[in-house]
Amino acid sequence: MLANGFFRIKLHVYTPAYAVANFRTHLTVAAGVGAAATSYGLYAGWWTLVHAPSLVLLTTLGGIMPDIDADKSHSVRLIFTVLAVVAAFIALSIGRGYLSTMGVLCLALGLYIAIRDGVSVGFRMTTRHRASWHSLLATAGVTVATSVISYRFFAQPARAAWLDGGAMALGMVVHLLLDECFAIDLEGARLKRSFGTALKLFDYRRPIATVLMAGAAIALVPWLPPWPAAFGTATRALQAALGGSQPGA
Numbered sequence: 001m002l003a004n005g006f007f008r009i010k011l012h013v014y015t016p017a018y019a020v021a022n023f024r025t026h027l028t029v030a031a032g033v034g035a036a037a038t039s040y041g042l043y044a045g046w047w048t049l050v051h052a053p054s055l056v057l058l059t060t061l062g063g064i065m066p067d068i069d070a071d072k073s074h075s076v077r078l079i080f081t082v083l084a085v086v087a088a089f090i091a092l093s094i095g096r097g098y099l100s101t102m103g104v105l106c107l108a109l110g111l112y113i114a115i116r117d118g119v120s121v122g123f124r125m126t127t128r129h130r131a132s133w134h135s136l137l138a139t140a141g142v143t144v145a146t147s148v149i150s151y152r153f154f155a156q157p158a159r160a161a162w163l164d165g166g167a168m169a170l171g172m173v174v175h176l177l178l179d180e181c182f183a184i185d186l187e188g189a190r191l192k193r194s195f196g197t198a199l200k201l202f203d204y205r206r207p208i209a210t211v212l213m214a215g216a217a218i219a220l221v222p223w224l225p226p227w228p229a230a231f232g233t234a235t236r237a238l239q240a241a242l243g244g245s246q247p248g249a
């Protein structure tokens, strides 16, 4: 009787400990935040209507991106399908200068299949869920990669490329915050064991993965688009607010 009672108490304490936001929640919230932020930017004149759909899509994609390390999830399939399409597009845009039409089509198709069905399996075997990819370091790395791809391969102007990276960053931060919110049991006024595993600076328990991730992000820096002059005012204002140089200096 006593043992049975103890067992029930243990179940009550530990069963909900790993509850996290699911795919649909992440997708819906990120899309909502992306639509709201994009609408506000349109109203404020920060970007045009032409750029708005891609900003909403990138925020939504960022909203599921950290779960790229989940072993089996809708997020993984969707992310690798998008990455495969992007890789095929890049192969088409670069390869047409060097290969025949048939050759470049075969290359694009091969890359698409290899990334969607091959790289995704390798990724699943070498990553651990809610580890390195649930961090601000991963957010910075994916933001840099998005800006580079947008600027170098999708021929976006520098300002638009930085905004694309920013949209991806917004979605990823929303995901990390949502995971942490789901780690708080408001009814029981306590923290679940998953609290603190999503919104972290970097994964200090896996130094090799962290160093590789930081190295990849730093390696991409030379390919980043130039910092747009339009952002200069905001940068100087931020510096002034932080006690640096004065605006306009």
Ligand SMILES: [Zn+2]
Residues within 6 Å of the ligand: 020, 066, 067, 134, 175, 179, 198
């Ligand atoms: Zn997550």
